[in-house]
Amino acid sequence: MWEWMRESEALVYLAGLSLVFGYIITNQLVLRLWIVVGTVLYIAYYATAAATPLWGAIYMSLAMGAANFVGIASLLWHRSRRAVPAAHADLYDQHFAHIPPGDFRALMARADRHVLRAPQVLTEIGRPVDQVTFVIAGQAEVEKEGERFMLPPGLFFGEVSYILGGPASATCTVPAGAEVVIWRRGVLDEMCRKPRLKLAFEAAVAYDMARKVSVAVAPARLRVAPDVLDKAPAPRNPDFDAAPETA
Numbered sequence: 001m002w003e004w005m006r007e008s009e010a011l012v013y014l015a016g017l018s019l020v021f022g023y024i025i026t027n028q029l030v031l032r033l034w035i036v037v038g039t040v041l042y043i044a045y046y047a048t049a050a051a052t053p054l055w056g057a058i059y060m061s062l063a064m065g066a067a068n069f070v071g072i073a074s075l076l077w078h079r080s081r082r083a084v085p086a087a088h089a090d091l092y093d094q095h096f097a098h099i100p101p102g103d104f105r106a107l108m109a110r111a112d113r114h115v116l117r118a119p120q121v122l123t124e125i126g127r128p129v130d131q132v133t134f135v136i137a138g139q140a141e142v143e144k145e146g147e148r149f150m151l152p153p154g155l156f157f158g159e160v161s162y163i164l165g166g167p168a169s170a171t172c173t174v175p176a177g178a179e180v181v182i183w184r185r186g187v188l189d190e191m192c193r194k195p196r197l198k199l200a201f202e203a204a205v206a207y208d209m210a211r212k213v214s215v216a217v218a219p220a221r222l223r224v225a226p227d228v229l230d231k232a233p234a235p236r237n238p239d240f241d242a243a244p245e246t247a
Contacts, residue, residue, distance in 0.1 A: 011048070015041035032072050039065040078102030088113070089135060091181070092207060095154055098207055103200035110191055113181045116174060122157040123168035129158040130185045132205075138178025144170035153178075156208045163205070 015038045020032030043061045046054040077083055083101035084092045088108050096104050113136075118178045122133045122140070138155065157172045162185065174180065183191070183201075192198040 005208060006049050009045070009049075011041050015039075015045060029072065032068055035068050036065065036072075039068065055155070059094075072227075078179060095134075095136075096204060099200050099203050103196065103203075104207035106197055107183075107191075107200055107204070108181075110187045111183050112180045113179070115179045116176055118176050120174055120178075120180075122172040122180075123161065123170060125169065125171045126167050128167050129161040132158045132162050132183045132188060134181040135174055136179040136181060138174050138180075141173045141175075142170050143172075155212070156205055159205045159208065 016032050018038030018041060022031045022038065024030045025034065039061055043058055043065075046057040046061065078100055080103065081101055083105050085105055085108060088104075091108075091113075092101070092104050096107075097109075116138075122131075122135075123129050125144070134156050136154045137153050139152055140155070142149055142151055150171075158168065161168045188201070191201060
């Protein structure tokens with residue numbers, strides 16, 4: 001059997017087909033696994049096709065295979081719950097479980113999380129925003145069109161103005177003791193130049209906007225809207241949603 005495969009060059013055809021199967025699959029992990037299969041078959045072919053192994057081709061195939069394994073390890077780490085920083089695991093579980101752990105890690109590496117020592121105005125109506133804020137704990141007081149109402153924690157503020165490039169449409173204030181995560185405009189601009197991070201940020205904001213739209217009613221009704229927002233569960237993605245791993 002082995003002699004037939006070697007003499008008929010079946011190995012090289014199988015190796016080529018493995019790469020073809022890999023290249024037509026969009027799933028990065030499956031694609032790379034097919035490339036591993038193809039690389040192993042190519043190495044077997046280079047070792048047996050001639051009287052003397054084709055060492056140059058074997059070495060280069062080994063190098064490409066090693067690079068591929070590094071890529072596989074990176075993909076697995078990106079999807080692993082272990083990629084979530086321990087200091088922000090609570091935030092991920094409660095509010096950001098719908099984005100990959102690796103993307104969440106990258107977002108938080110560019111953010112400032114802290115507890116406010118004094119009341120802070122997050123956005124001021126008619127003024128451009130210089131940051132996007134996510135309120136973890138503490139209710140926000142919102143003033144818009146002469147109405148004042150409270151919004152619960154777990155929401156973004158300033159994201160619409162940042163995305164649309166216009167001034168804030170409401171004045172939002174949070175009290176002392178509120179816990180917030182802040183992304184400065186300069187950091188956001190740099191982050192959004194990287195497609196993967198831009199998609200992660202947009203995914204986080206899109207869910208937040210969906211929660212707000214679900215209770216987008218007359219200002220008087222907004223006074224009870226926080227109860228609805230509090231009941232909205234964070235979405236989860238089965239591709240990377242797994243039980244927390246233990247050491």
